[in-house]
């Protein structure tokens with residue numbers, strides 16, 4: 001490598017000349033029109049090529065954005081950076097819809113960003129066996145549309161239909177059926193030295209092997225989830241059996257009953273009355289779903305055969321009425337065109353059945369604008385702690401949100417996603433106009449949420465780019481964190497992949 005004078009040494013010991021040369025090589029790999037360089041203010045200060053983010057997080061210094069269109073291009077790009085001589089580190093995103101946690105931004109300064117939305121092939125699919133091989137740019141809408149009318153469905157999220165299946169799973173996102181990592185059967189990963197490996201389960205042309213992610217020996221798929229050990233260029237994703245019938249029972253309860261009502265719902269989940277993720281919305285979060293003022297809203301999905309759905313609907317509504325805790329119980333809104341919430345109820349049932357709604361109607365109702373304008377116009381923060389599924393813990397979480405409101409004036413939305421009978425993914429949201437006091441208060445509230453919830457033991461399972469230090473602060477065992485760092489040292493000695501939000 002040419003030794004350059006210190007005056008051109010950039011961040012992390014990089015050299016501007018080395019970086020310029022590698023970015024020129026990258027342009028030869030993907031085409032010059034697929035590399036974007038930072039702009040410049042009149043005073044020479046760099047302007048990020050990533051654009052604004054919806055959370056108003058500080059824009060990181062980014063040396064360039066490269067938009068490959070194939071896994072082979074990704075492999076060649078990583079190989080260009082593999083000796084670490086540029087000092088720039090690679091940060092990959094799939095479709096970049098990580099709103100509230102950082103959108104397209106890397107966690108640290110000094111990255112070259114790989115925008116993988118152009119890798120958009122559904123390489124292979126087997127509906128009978130229940131798997132698809134998809135690249136990072138494949139959206140939930142694309143895959144779900146392909147599956148419409150078949151015996152399989154996709155576990156969809158309630159984010160935009162145009163977000164990535166792979167990107168969401170790699171951050172441990174949550175779908176309406178379960179956490180998306182449970183659908184990851186195999187990953188194709190470009191390692192920091194440029195080698196491509198396939199971990200977990202991959203289809204074999206000659207024989208139909210059972211779809212099972214762990215293989216023999218250490219299970220490697222999860223090594224690349226919330227990870228800075230490689231760039232994922234494809235995944236084998238599980239397709240779920242499509243239920244013959246499905247119904248979502250809609251219930252309301254008063255905030256004073258949060259402890260008793262959530263304990264009752266927990267009982268139903270523990271006894272197998274519900275399928276998929278039961279969702280419990282506080283008043284602020286329920287508004288987009290037509291929830292009545294001053295009430296919590298609950299969606300309980302039941303599915304199976306027609307007869308089992310009819311029976312379970314009867315059981316859930318009877319349990320709800322008998323408990324005396326719910327002010328309204330309805331199982332027919334999606335069928336009754338006269339019902340106040342008919343349209344919303346239809347969309348909710350379709351989403352549980354694997355249709356993410358390409359029109360994004362509910363997403364836009366929640367965010368007030370289309371997904372493509374969110375980063376430019378919106379103001380939004382996410383906080384995602386896990387809370388034990390007990391009435392007492394959920395009442396405590398509710399009290400902490402009230403404490404944050406009193407301290408900062410910020411009223412948070414909260415959606416409680418039951419990930420089984422023991423753990424709730426408590427999705428806390430804050431919406432605010434861009435700029436000004438409300439945005440500042442929302443950021444203050446976010447800091448308080450981390451402190452208050454962590455003190456209580458309600459620890460986040462996903463971090464935003466401003467709170468990466470919490471990965472160390474929350475680790476129950478420092479030895480385990482040190483072991484993860486030894487793995488990073490071994491796999492990526494030249495620090496080719498950027499430290500993510502969990503490093």
Ligand SMILES: Cc1cc2nc3c(=O)[nH]c(=O)nc-3n(C[C@H](O)[C@H](O)[C@H](O)COP(=O)(O)OP(=O)(O)OC[C@H]3O[C@@H](n4cnc5c(N)ncnc54)[C@H](O)[C@@H]3O)c2cc1C
Pocket residue numbers: 092093094095096097098099100103104116136157158159160163164165166167168170171172173174175230231232233363366367380500501
């Ligand atoms: C109204 C609203 C509703 C939402 N609902 C949900 C919901 O129901 N469930 C949910 O989980 N989230 C939800 N979100 C959050 C977010 O929008 C989704 O998680 C979304 O899927 C993330 O965007 P993406 O798929 O484009 O992933 P990306 O932003 O592309 O990726 C997410 C992260 O994964 C890593 N990554 C991505 N691709 C790669 C790769 N190829 N190789 C290595 N690392 C990679 C990066 O760290 C990246 O930052 C919601 C957001 C909003 C505003």
